Amino acid sequence: MSILDNRPALKAGIDKVAEVAGYLWMKGWAERNGGNITVNVTEWVDDRMRAMPAITGALAIGKTLPQLKGCWFYCKGTGKRMRDLARDPMANGSIIRILDDCAHYEIVADEPVAPTSELPSHLSVHDYLLAKGSPYRASLHTHPIELVALTHSKKWMEKDVATRMLWSMIPETKAFCPRGLGMVPYMLPSSVELADATIRALDDDYDVVMWEKHGIFAVDTDIMSAFDQVDVLNKSAQIYISAKNMGFEPDGMTDAQMKELSDAFGLPK
Numbered sequence: 001m002s003i004l005d006n007r008p009a010l011k012a013g014i015d016k017v018a019e020v021a022g023y024l025w026m027k028g029w030a031e032r033n034g035g036n037i038t039v040n041v042t043e044w045v046d047d048r049m050r051a052m053p054a055i056t057g058a059l060a061i062g063k064t065l066p067q068l069k070g071c072w073f074y075c076k077g078t079g080k081r082m083r084d085l086a087r088d089p090m091a092n093g094s095i096i097r098i099l100d101d102c103a104h105y106e107i108v109a110d111e112p113v114a115p116t117s118e119l120p121s122h123l124s125v126h127d128y129l130l131a132k133g134s135p136y137r138a139s140l141h142t143h144p145i146e147l148v149a150l151t152h153s154k155k156w157m158e159k160d161v162a163t164r165m166l167w168s169m170i171p172e173t174k175a176f177c178p179r180g181l182g183m184v185p186y187m188l189p190s191s192v193e194l195a196d197a198t199i200r201a202l203d204d205d206y207d208v209v210m211w212e213k214h215g216i217f218a219v220d221t222d223i224m225s226a227f228d229q230v231d232v233l234n235k236s237a238q239i240y241i242s243a244k245n246m247g248f249e250p251d252g253m254t255d256a257q258m259k260e261l262s263d264a265f266g267l268p269k
């Protein structure tokens with residue numbers, strides 16, 4: 001028996017998380033328990049599920065997040081591996097409901113899998129997105145190798161320098177990551193400061209934010225779309241590195257070619 005039984009929409013949403021978790025492992029972006037996924041699954045929760053008893057007591061989020069009242073989330077479990085989540089999402093993650101005080105949650109799932117230690121920061125982002133009226137329901141953190149390598153040079157950490165280079169490698173990157181890549185300087189993982197800086201970068205009109213010498217954080221309507229944005233950016237970083245390995249600096253598309261693309265596809269930047 002699983003909470004996903006007879007809930008095809010919820011099951012399809014969780015299956016998508018498992019599929020993405022498998023891709024993260026295959027790409028080499030998810031060593032050990034690296035990375036996190038949280039998805040706002042509220043729209044797929046039915047009345048019978050709302051009435052279900054929790055399998056844990058109330059647990060503190062560590063923050064009060066007023067927009068999350070009555071919301072439900074799927075969260076990767078703390079210490080769990082993406083490659084295991086890909087096989088069995090309900091043994092390596094859980095579904096939580098936010099209590100009415102907006103400061104506590106309880107687990108309503110198959111097993112009492114404690115959510116990621118990054119829960120307060122991920123939920124803060126979801127709270128920010130809902131406050132803004134955003135349709136985005138998924139957040140992803142992972143360690144894409146070539147993009148992380150870029151952040152080890154100060155040059156690429158300057159605002160929109162990496163964005164311009166990545167967009168210029170192949171037209172699809174600008175089309176499918178149209179807001180570009182925000183940059184957040186190194187901060188302690190899991191810290192409130194890192195969560196706040198991430199939200200400031202999202203608010204500066206990015207869907208994808210790079211954490212210096214660590215990884216990437218992406219938001220989108222669903223988890224597959226968040227993954228796709230990271231995937232196209234990392235493809236561009238790989239093309240750049242391939243050209244450098246062949247011994248030359250790639251020309252990149254011109255500013256005029258990128259403007260033409262923005263006009264033709266109605267891109268925001």
Ligand SMILES: [Zn+2]
Nearest residue numbers: 034035214215
């Ligand atoms: Zn990380």
